[in-house]
Amino acid sequence: MAGLSDLELRRELQALGFQPGPITDTTRDVYRNKLRRLRGEARLRDEERLREEARPRGEERLREEARLREDAPLRARPAAASPRAEPWLSQPASGLAYATPGAYGDIRPSAASWVGSRGLAYPARPAQLRRRASVRGSSEEDEDARTPDRATQGPGLAARRWWAASPAPARLPSSLLGPDPRPGLRATRAGPAGAARARPEVGRRLERWLSRLLLWASLGLLLVFLGILWVKMGKPSAPQEAEDNMKLLPVDCERKTDEFCQAKQKAALLELLHELYNFLAIQAGNFECGNPENLKSKCIPVMEAQEYIANVTSSSSAKFEAALTWILSSNKDVGIWLKGEDQSELVTTVDKVVCLESAHPRMGVGCRLSRALLTAVTNVLIFFWCLAFLWGLLILLKYRWRKLEEEEQAMYEMVKKIIDVVQDHYVDWEQDMERYPYVGILHVRDSLIPPQSRRRMKRVWDRAVEFLASNESRIQTESHRVAGEDMLVWRWTKPSSFSDSER
């Protein structure tokens, strides 16, 4: 409280709904105390309001009491008394600290009459009054004639709202200070406090939503990452049919062509293909994953493949060629690519086939994982870098726009100053204080801009000069001989009386 300057003190008081007069040496302390009281009152009112919501009937009781006390001649000490009486209202425990031993005698009869006149049975309250009077010493020795009034006005300062007749017209301003600001006080106190609260609240809510959004976005990104990983791991798909077909009975079917044999041959074919597929896949996988056998490419030459197959399945080359033909003729995706001399051309006959390549290279788990990880990270990083780049672009643009805006503002400021200077110079000339009605442009510049900023403000100045030349009709740009040299000058053309666009 002591650290408040006069202006801050004034603002604080106004925020609480009180209009202070001048804050001088003699009034400063008074207003400081006032602020303290108002703050305490506001705090208590907050508590009271909370309690009111819990006990809605209390309000009704107050109004009844208040109405019954209308005729009592009450001398108003509205604002000062209200904080004192209000706490009594809401907290009977701390209330009447202001009864004095001197007024002890006064309180009892008045309290008794009060109870009697009201006809309401609140035996607790007067008893408390008396108790308080005896317990609390005199905190203020001046409250002699006051206390009966205060005792009667005791609870329900809301009574003042229903005052039909206020004692004197001059009282009205000060008494109105009591009732009227109180509803206003509530509103205004709630208002600025609410406004002050609303802003951090809005900010806090925004923060919360933003953080939540970021959390979900990052979780989503993680899921996407894992998804990419999973997809890249791939599902090894191999022709399962061959496995089933191998369970057929071993019958010699070299030269027979009946259905069973055909089926068996097909089975053998498929088994061959299966082996081939596996072989090619493994080779391709090895090639992709570090290439321990130093293969030249994923494409395995036909001879090598044939050799391997011959070793593994003990089948003849005829069968191999039959298999190849089958691959060529089948339009399903077998997973084996037959490549000719020219890598991009499609192969149609077995003779043209130079090498075989697997479409689904089989790689180890570790290899798969690492490759998937790499792909995922690269993708994510690319996305991230794109975003960062765009963001940087945006920031740059905004900066540029802001700079342009600032420059424009500076230019207009300068133009205003120049107009003022030229006009003042003209006025001085009219009063015979200056020799010529015009003033040199450079002279104006040197009088407006200090030497150290002249280079920095050169751009602004030039733009201002340009603006004046083209857009200002009251100032003429001319060339004159001033102080012995030819220079460009500005002359204020005297227009009619309503010349000033600012004043």
Place this chain on the structure above:
Amino acid sequence: MTTSQKHRDFVAEPMGEKPVGSLVGIGEVLGKKLEERGFDNAYVVLGQFLVLKKDEDLFREWLKDTCGANAKQSRDCFGCLREWCDAFL
């Protein structure tokens, strides 16, 4: 409320250069204290009353803090100043 003779005397005419002791509620002791603080004429106290925008609580608190007036004294002083203002200001 019956007003004292002092009150009637004060409110009856412009205060001019009347001393601060002519204010109702301000006796010798309080008057001396006010003079020590620089409030040597009634119109200076009027000045303070006006600067506090004729607010009763603030003026009475100020009076109490400045010269130690009790409740009755400050009430009387406030009352007479207020009536004087109603009549002459």
